[in-house]
Structures are given as C-alpha cells and as structure tokens.
Amino acid sequence: MKEDFLKNWDTQLKKGLLPLFVLQALRNKECYGYELIQELKSAAGIDISEGTIYPLLIRLMKEELLHYKWVEQPSGIPRKYYSISQEGKKCLTEMKKSLETTHSKIRKL
Amino acid sequence: MKEDFLKNWDTQLKKGLLPLFVLQALRNKECYGYELIQELKSAAGIDISEGTIYPLLIRLMKEELLHYKWVEQPSGIPRKYYSISQEGKKCLTEMKKSLETTHSKIRKL
DNA sequence: TTTAATACCTTGTATAACGATGTATTATTT
DNA sequence: AAATAATACATCGTTATACAAGGTATTAAA
Numbered sequence: 001m002k003e004d005f006l007k008n009w010d011t012q013l014k015k016g017l018l019p020l021f022v023l024q025a026l027r028n029k030e031c032y033g034y035e036l037i038q039e040l041k042s043a044a045g046i047d048i049s050e051g052t053i054y055p056l057l058i059r060l061m062k063e064e065l066l067h068y069k070w071v072e073q074p075s076g077i078p079r080k081y082y083s084i085s086q087e088g089k090k091c092l093t094e095m096k097k098s099l100e101t102t103h104s105k106i107r108k109l
Numbered sequence: 110m111k112e113d114f115l116k117n118w119d120t121q122l123k124k125g126l127l128p129l130f131v132l133q134a135l136r137n138k139e140c141y142g143y144e145l146i147q148e149l150k151s152a153a154g155i156d157i158s159e160g161t162i163y164p165l166l167i168r169l170m171k172e173e174l175l176h177y178k179w180v181e182q183p184s185g186i187p188r189k190y191y192s193i194s195q196e197g198k199k200c201l202t203e204m205k206k207s208l209e210t211t212h213s214k215i216r217k218l
Numbered sequence: 219t220t221t222a223a224t225a226c227c228t229t230g231t232a233t234a235a236c237g238a239t240g241t242a243t244t245a246t247t248t
Numbered sequence: 249a250a251a252t253a254a255t256a257c258a259t260c261g262t263t264a265t266a267c268a269a270g271g272t273a274t275t276a277a278a
Contacts, residue, residue: 002200005172009204012233013125015265017211019118024218034225044214051267054227059265063114076274077225091111095118102126103212105153109133121264124234143256161235163258168234185243186256 018056020099021046023065023084023092032071032079033057057082065091123157127165129208130155132174132193132201141180141188142166166191174200 025031025039033053040046060066065088071079084092134140134148142162149155157165169175174197180188193201 002172002174002196005174005200006203006207008233009125009128010207011266013208013211015124015234016118016122016126017215018266020215021218024215028218032225033227040218044217046214049267050225050227051229051269052265055265058227063111065111065114073225079225087111091114094115098115098119099122099215102122105155106126106129106133106208108153109130109137109149117264120235124265127235141256142258158236159256159258160237160239160260164234167258182256188256 018048018052019060020092020095021048022053022056022060023088023095026066026082026084027089027092030081030083032081035079036082060088063087063091123161127157127161128169129201129204130157131162131165131169132197132204135175135191135193136198136201139190139192141190144188145191169197172196172200 021040021044022036025036025043031039034050036057037048037050037053040048057066057068061068061082065085066082067085068080068082071081073079130149130153131145134145134152140148143159145166146157146159146162149157166175166177170177170191174194175191176194177189177191180190182188
C-alpha cells in the first residue's frame with residue numbers, strides 16, 4: 001500500500017536530516033567520507049549513498065562547518081578526513097533545537 | 110551566524126514533514142486549502158505558503174490519500190474541502206512510525 | 219585473472235518548497 | 249465612488265538535494 005509514496009517520503013525527509021546526521025557523527029569522531037557511510041549505517045541504521053555523501057560534505061565545507069585534511073595511507077588511496085568546526089558545532093546545536101521545536105509542533109496537531 | 114544555511118535547512122526539512130503535517134491536520138477536521146494555511150499557523154506555528162499548499166494537496170489527491178468536495182458559499186468563492194481517506198490514515202500511521210524510528214536513530218548518534 | 223572492496227568523485231533525473239504572478243469575489247477603508 | 253485588502257483558487261520558474269549510474273585508482277581475495 002503506497003510503498004512508492006512512503007519510500008519517496010523517506011527520501012524527502014532525508015533532505016533535512018542528513019546534514020544533522022553528518023555533523024552529529026563528526027562531533028563524535030573525525031571520519032573520511034567512505035567511513036561515514038559505514039559509520040552511519042552501523043551506528044544508527046542510516047543508509048546514505050556515495051552520490052549523496054560526497055556532495056554533502058563539499059556543501060558543509062563551503063559553509064565552513066567542517067574542516068578536512070588529506071591523510072596518506074601506508075598503502076592504498078589517501079583519505080580525506082573531516083572534522084567539525086566551531087561554527088559547525090554551533091550550527092548543530094541550533095539544528096537540534098530547531099528539530100525539537102518542530103517535534104513539539106507535531107505534537108500540537 | 111550561518112542564518113542562510115539554517116533557513117535553507119528548515120526549508121529542506123519541510124520537504125519531508127509537510128505531508129505529515131497536512132494529513133495530521135486533516136485527520137482532525139476537514140479543511141479547504143486556504144484554511145489549512147491558517148490552521149497550521151495558529152495551531153502549531155507552521156508556516157506554509159500558497160505556492161506550497163496547493164501543489165501538495167494535489168499530490169496527496171493523486172496518491173488517493175485525500176478526497177475533496179467543492180462547497181458553494183452563500184457569498185464568495187467556492188471552497189474545496191479536503192478530507193483524509195482510509196488510505197491516508199494508514200499512510201499517516203506509517204509516517205509517524207517511521208518518524209519515531211528516525212528520531213531514535215538520531216539519539217543513537 | 220577476474221572479482222570485490224576500498225576510496226575518491228561527477229553527472230543527470232526527479233522531487234518539492236517558495237516567491238511571484240494570475241484570476242475572481244467580497245469587505246473595508248479612504 | 250475608488251482603491252486597497254482579504255479571501256480563495258491556481259500555475260510557473262528557480263533553487264536545493266537525494267540518488268542511481270558511471271568514472272578513476274589501488275589493493276586484496278577468489
């Protein structure tokens with residue numbers, strides 16, 4: 001019953017929540033993109049595709065909510081490690097506050 | 110600080126939440142579009158513009174989550190009253206469940 | 219030797235909020 | 249009487265973003 005609708009709804013919901021997920025995850029520990037996908041999946045069951053995470057990280061960088069550094073590996077491809085900035089922490093706090101407000105709005109209906 | 114970012118974030122968040130807001134509001138009582146805007150504003154402080162609500166109602170109609178009927182007024186423009194369908198109620202239940210799951214995912218991070 | 223996993227990335231498509239704009243009716247204000 | 253605002257419907261162009269698909273490169277496993 002309306003599985004397409006619900007699937008699409010989930011996708012739309014992510015458009016708001018993913019930046020919060022990423023900032024929150026990076027508040028706990030530095031991660032590189034590929035790792036973030038696995039981290040969010042294993043820690044919270046959140047599925048993000050590569051086509052989503054890399055552009056998202058670039059956006060958050062442009063907003064200066066994240067910093068990054070390349071880290072060479074003894075073998076294999078270098079990793080781009082992201083960490084949250086002061087600005088990012090402030091934003092995360094605001095976002096959580098806003099989400100809580102939104103949640104209370106739902107309860108009012 | 111990063112007000113543009115936060116404003117845009119709120120907008121993106123709405124993309125998932127508005128269908129739920131509308132279905133929930135219509136579960137309580139039949140409304141016409143223009144009334145829904147005022148209803149959501151006064152009941153829960155949710156701002157929706159006309160350019161958002163009318164296409165949204167049309168989408169929910171196409172999914173058969175809503176029914177509507179024109180109601181002539183003693184004076185003025187006829188109103189298009191929307192009510193939630195059985196299918197809509199089921200969807201709303203699923204959406205709330207899904208949102209609760211999502212909320213618990215956030216807490217896990 | 220081929221497949222899979224790791225690790226980065228871009229492009230095209232679909233979806234949806236929003237401001238602007240349009241139409242029409244009625245009420246209020248000047 | 250005329251102009252403005254409020255009611256009530258709607259569409260269109262812009263912008264943002266998730267995702268599938270595809271691309272590049274390295275290393276490990278089958």
